[in-house]
Amino acid sequence: MANALAARARAVLASPWTTSHRLGLPLVIAATAVTVLIGFMGPSAVALRLGPRNSLLPPWYLPTGWVHVNEWVAVISLWVGLAAGSVGLWICYRAVELGWRPNVRRLFVLGALLSLATSLVPPLTSADVLMYAAYGRLMVLGWNPYDITPANIIRQEYDPVMRWVEAPWQDTPSVYGPIASFSQWLAATLGGDNMHQVVFWLQMFALIPFLIVGLIVVKMAHGDPAFQTRAVLFTVLNPIMIWSICAQAHNEPLTLVFAVAGFWFIRRNAWLAGVGIGLAGCVKVSLVYYGIAMVWGYRHQPRKLVALCLAAAGTIGLGYGLFAPQALFAAARNTSYVSAGSWTEWLYALGRVTIGDGPARQVMGLLGLTGLFVIGWMLSRLLPWVTAPGAPLGTDPRRDPLTITVRTAALLTAAWLITSPYTLSWYDLITWVPLSLMAANRLDVITMWRGTWLSLAYVTGRVIEFGPGVVVAGFIMRDILCTAAQIGAIVWVVWWWRNEGGELPSIRLLRDGWRRFRGRPALAP
Numbered sequence: 051m052a053n054a055l056a057a058r059a060r061a062v063l064a065s066p067w068t069t070s071h072r073l074g075l076p077l078v079i080a081a082t083a084v085t086v087l088i089g090f091m092g093p094s095a096v097a098l099r100l101g102p103r104n105s106l107l108p109p110w111y112l113p114t115g116w117v118h119v120n121e122w123v124a125v126i127s128l129w130v131g132l133a134a135g136s137v138g139l140w141i142c143y144r145a146v147e148l149g150w151r152p153n154v155r156r157l158f159v160l161g162a163l164l165s166l167a168t169s170l171v172p173p174l175t176s177a178d179v180l181m182y183a184a185y186g187r188l189m190v191l192g193w194n195p196y197d198i199t200p201a202n203i204i205r206q207e208y209d210p211v212m213r214w215v216e217a218p219w220q221d222t223p224s225v226y227g228p229i230a231s232f233s234q235w236l237a238a239t240l241g242g243d244n245m246h247q248v249v250f251w252l253q254m255f256a257l258i259p260f261l262i263v264g265l266i267v268v269k270m271a272h273g274d275p276a277f278q279t280r281a282v283l284f285t286v287l288n289p290i291m292i293w294s295i296c297a298q299a300h301n302e303p304l305t306l307v308f309a310v311a312g313f314w315f316i317r318r319n320a321w322l323a324g325v326g327i328g329l330a331g332c333v334k335v336s337l338v339y340y341g342i343a344m345v346w347g348y349r350h351q352p353r354k355l356v357a358l359c360l361a362a363a364g365t366i367g368l369g370y371g372l373f374a375p376q377a378l379f380a381a382a383r384n385t386s387y388v389s390a391g392s393w394t395e396w397l398y399a400l401g402r403v404t405i406g407d408g409p410a411r412q413v414m415g416l417l418g419l420t421g422l423f424v425i426g427w428m429l430s431r432l433l434p435w436v437t438a439p440g441a442p443l444g445t446d447p448r449r450d451p452l453t454i455t456v457r458t459a460a461l462l463t464a465a466w467l468i469t470s471p472y473t474l475s476w477y478d479l480i481t482w483v484p485l486s487l488m489a490a491n492r493l494d495v496i497t498m499w500r501g502t503w504l505s506l507a508y509v510t511g512r513v514i515e516f517g518p519g520v521v522v523a524g525f526i527m528r529d530i531l532c533t534a535a536q537i538g539a540i541v542w543v544v545w546w547w548r549n550e551g552g553e554l555p556s557i558r559l560l561r562d563g564w565r566r567f568r569g570r571p572a573l574a575p
Contacts, residue, residue, distance in 0.1 A: 067141070069148050074141030075160075081135025081289045082164040084127055085297050088119065089171030095121035095516060096128060096509065097172045098180065100246040101214050107250045108170040121520050128174070128509045129527070135289030136502040140495065142283055147490050151275040154282060158268060161287030162261055168296040169257040173249065175511050177216035179299040183248040185224045185231065186238030187211040195224035195231065196376035211238070214245045217513035228374035229308075229332045230301055252299050259303035260295050261286060263479075266310045267486050271439045277487065284486040284494075285479075290501040294476035302479045305333040309340045310483060316347060316452045317440070320354035321361045328365025335378070339462040339480070347455030354451070386411045387472040391507040391532035393540060394418065394471040414471040421469030425540065427555065428547035429461035429493065436489035452487075460484035464493055468500065468539050475504035492546050500539045507532035 067073055092111040093099040097119075100109070142150070173179050184200035187209065200212045201220035224231060233255045241248030264285035271277035285291065295303060312326025327344055330337040341362060348355040370378045388398045394414045401410025437447040438456050447453040463481045467473050478501045485494055510516060510524030547553075 069141065069144045069150075071142050071145040071150050071152070074138040074145060077134045077138025077141070078287060078289045079160075079164065081131045081138065082168055082292055084131030084134075085174065085293060086167050086171055088124055088127060089168075089174055089297070091117045091119045093172070094119040094124050095514065095520070096124045096174050096512070098174070098177060098216075098249075098512075099214060100172060100249050101210070101244065103246045104244055105247060107247055109172045109246070109250060109253065110170055111172055121517060125509055125520055125523070129506055132289070132293060132502065132505050132509070135293070136498060136505075139283065139289055140498055143280075143490075143494060143498075146276060146279050146283070150279070152279060154268065154275065154278045157279065157282045158264065158286060161264065161282055161285070161292075165257060165260060165286050165292050165296045168292050169253045169299070173253070173299045174297045175509050176298040176300070177219065177512060179249055179252050180215045180245070181219040181222070182234045182252050182299075182301065183238060183241070183245060184212045184215045184220075185226070186234035186236070186248065186252075189231065189235040190238045194376070195234075196374070197223065199223050210243045211241075211245045211248060224377070226301070227332045227334055227377050228369045229329065230304060230334065231374060231377065233301065233304060249299070252301075253296075256295055256299045256301060256303055259307035260291075263303055263306045263310050263483065266307075266314055267483060270314060270487060274439045277439045280490070281486040284482045288482060290475060290498065290505055291479055291482060293505050294474075294501070295479065298476065300476040301333070302476050305330050305337055306479055306483060308333065309337050309480075312340070312344065313452065313455065313483075313487075316344065316455055317450075320348065320351075320357040324358040324361025324363075325365050327358075328362040328369070331362070331366045332369035336477075337480070339466060340459050343455045343458035343462060343484075346458045347451040347453075349454075350449060351451065386415060388414050389472045389474060390511075391504060391528045391536065392471050392473050393469070393533065393536035395529060395533045398471070411471075418469050418471045421540070422465050425469050425543055426461055426465035428543055429465055431553045432491070432543075432546055432550055433457055433461055433493065434489045434491050438487045456484045456487045460488060460493065464497065468496075468536075468543065473500075473504065473536070475501050475508070478504075492542075496539055496542050499542070500536060503532045503535035 062068065088094070089097050089109070090111050091097070092114055097111070181200070185195040188195045188198055188200065188203070191203075191209075193203070199221050200215050203209055204212050204215070204220060226234070234252070237248050237251035237255060240251045264282065267281040267285055268278050271281045294300065308326050309330035310326075312323045312330065315322040315326060323344060327337065327341050330340065344358055344362075345355060348358055388394055388411060394417060397417070398410055398414050401413055404410075405413070435447045435453070435457070437445050437450055438453040441450050441452070445453075460481060463484070467477055467481060478497060481493075481497055485497065507528035510520060510528065516524065
């Protein structure tokens with residue numbers, strides 16, 4: 051039975067359609083078209099209500115009452131569209147492996163247009179952008195979003211912006227760094243007393259950095275059409291990211307734009323690389339993984355390492371110390387969260403009924419931390435050593451700071467996201483970026499797999515009253531299928547590692563690693 055299924059799978063993979071960009075690109079475009087159409091129809095079970103419109107600014111949608119989108123139509127359409135887009139991405143990815151080399155400028159423009167179109171309709175399925183707007187509104191009113199929650203104001207008085215904030219975040223103080231908070235304040239200032247206009251600016255603060263991230267990565271891949279095509283496919287033309295970032299206006303690109311700028315300077319100027327990662331840390335502290343990767347990349351160059359660390363520490367110190375000292379500790383609130391659809395969800399449910407909620411969360415956190423090290427080790431044995439674009443011919447990838455940084459960032463962020471008890475599809479942008487500067491490998495497809503299922507899982511993610519049938523369908527998709535898929539991603543990495551020899555940590559490996567660190571060749575076995 052297993053052999054028959056494997057043979058059937060190999061036959062499907064050998065079919066010409068699985069490597070045809072003429073099929074893959076239309077699927078990506080169709081997926082975006084479905085998203086834009088559902089958003090343009092206006093508020094529904096999946097499209098956010100943004101309150102009254104008092105200007106011609108986006109997000110644009112049909113006047114209320116013109117069209118009523120049935121919740122089943124909206125949910126199933128998005129599920130089908132997301133699945134089609136992911137298949138299209140996979141097909142285009144395989145086409146690149148087999149030699150497809152499109153005009154990169156045209157491909158980038160296509161991705162930029164799809165991302166733009168998605169950002170001009172109301173956000174879908176995630177109410178996080180309303181939370182960003184509320185934090186900005188609090189600052190405009192003179193309150194501190196790290197101490198005061200939107201609910202504190204809503205329960206006491208009417209506010210034309212915060213009244214549109216949805217559950218479950220009304221009682222949650224901000225966990226974002228000073229630059230993210232500044233963007234929220236600026237959006238609230240520009241948007242005034244109108245949630246619709248505030249959301250427009252927040253959408254732009256997600257879209258513009260997203261496009262810049264893609265542009266920088268494509269420029270970093272100059273001279274290599276295959277890498278440049280990967281860079282476009284994994285960023286601005288990635289249907290999983292267009293959905294997760296542009297359709298939901300998440301602020302991940304605001305973090306990545308500074309970190310990727312730091313990558314740009316890795317081979318050029320260690321001080322500026324440090325400033326870049328420091329600014330990224332002032333948006334979200336989760337970029338610590340990129341910081342570790344940069345440190346590891348400079349480990350053979352002590353002076354540059356010191357410059358990187360001083361610049362990063364100085365930037366973060368100024369950002370948090372002068373403007374938002376509370377923000378440095380606010381992110382610690384996220385460490386006990388367990389998201390629906392994560393690999394730990396079933397274990398967490400069992401833990402709640404056996405040892406209680408608090409201890410169960412602690413156990414899940416410990417499992418996630420352990421998994422980070424285990425999966426991180428496995429990926430460190432598996433990811434290819436291929437010099438990142440832009441290096442002189444003959445450069446040793448194990449001595450090139452950018453190659454080391456990109457590879458380390460990919461394995462650390464992937465290990466974290468694959469094993470974290472709290473994981474969401476838009477977080478994956480921090481893995482897609484370094485993967486775009488690496489040679490093709492199985493982690494590309496694993497990242498597509500987990501991102502697709504997480505995207506499908508949260509189509510019914512809003513905390514609103516769905517019909518009983520949609521509730522059941524959403525539960526099956528999110529709490530059963532997606533959780534199984536995330537467990538499958540872990541099993542996939544373990545199988546890959548075992549299939550490649552299953553190398554375990556040993557004294558010899560530590561010895562050889564120390565010798566390479568000192569610039570000496572490994573000893574013969």
